[in-house]
Amino acid sequence: MIRIAAAGDLHVGLDSVGCYSPLLAHLHERADVLLLAGDLTQHGSIDEFHVLAKELAGLHTPVAAVFGNHDYHQGHETRNREILESVGVRVLEGEYMVLRMGEERLGVAGIKGFCGGYAGACGAEFGEPEMKSFIRTTKEDAESLRIALDAISGCDVRVALTHYSPIKGTLVGEKLEIYPFLGSYLLAEAIDGAKADLALHGHSHKGTDQGVTPGGVPVRNVAMPVIRTGYQLFSFGSAPSPSVESMGESTG
Amino acid sequence: MEYGPTLHKSYLVARVREALAEDPRLNELDIQVTVAAGKVFLLGEVASQERRRQAAIVAAEVLPEGIGLVNNLHVARYTESSDVEELR
């Protein structure tokens, strides 16, 4: 049994001291890992990351995170990553993490991702240098996600963690005009290519919690303004792993 | 409705949204701005009382004289966790 807690868009500010940690009081009883889907802070400042690190310090649950656009705003990604790592939070920027839970292995491939729109109505790497670099950024992030997912292909449960949305389905409630700024289908293509078990994202505060990729991978928008809780819980585990099955036992 | 020679209603909405998103005191991208009855309304949700107050200050600074501001923003409240969704 693998139990995942996930939340995005905490938007922690200097006025958020003591706001998130109370919501995590029972986390260790409910989940094996906490995944944070970006926009961890409001302005991306070093001081805010110190506040966030305090909120996350001392948890008895492993934590992995991707950054969001807000976390990039002041250009302190390197320092902010170090601040999170100093309290044991793994930051995934085109990287992956593998956690062993009993007989099973959970793999998480994470990247912020970027925008560009969805199949049939998206930008192309064409024209002005600014437009080309915009779409190239999305393509590179999708490729990094694909490589990270490939690296965890041997895990029993494989999760893609992004800030931007891989699909339109979880954006329902947002203005149609801003869809191209909320994500890219290229992320979904990478997720489908790897046949991931779950895709988690944030960024869309007014969107919907549930969707599915064209390839059938469940997508969950875990932005806090959407889930209305400190974290959303998911579990995998009704199917016993092959080695256990061969011994005629069940993990339940 | 008169907002001045160049400030059409839709530009006024854009001006306020731009300030809310780009002002370093706030950086709020998800506040809904609407103009009605000669007033600018701030609608939606922010994370704290302080951000609610700051949003009104930032918005007021870019409003032309004589245009009122109504702050309908509310502060988000979160419960601890959800039920478990079993995915497999």
Ligand SMILES: [Fe+2]
């Ligand atoms: Fe956000």
Ligand SMILES: [Fe+2]
């Ligand atoms: Fe975001």
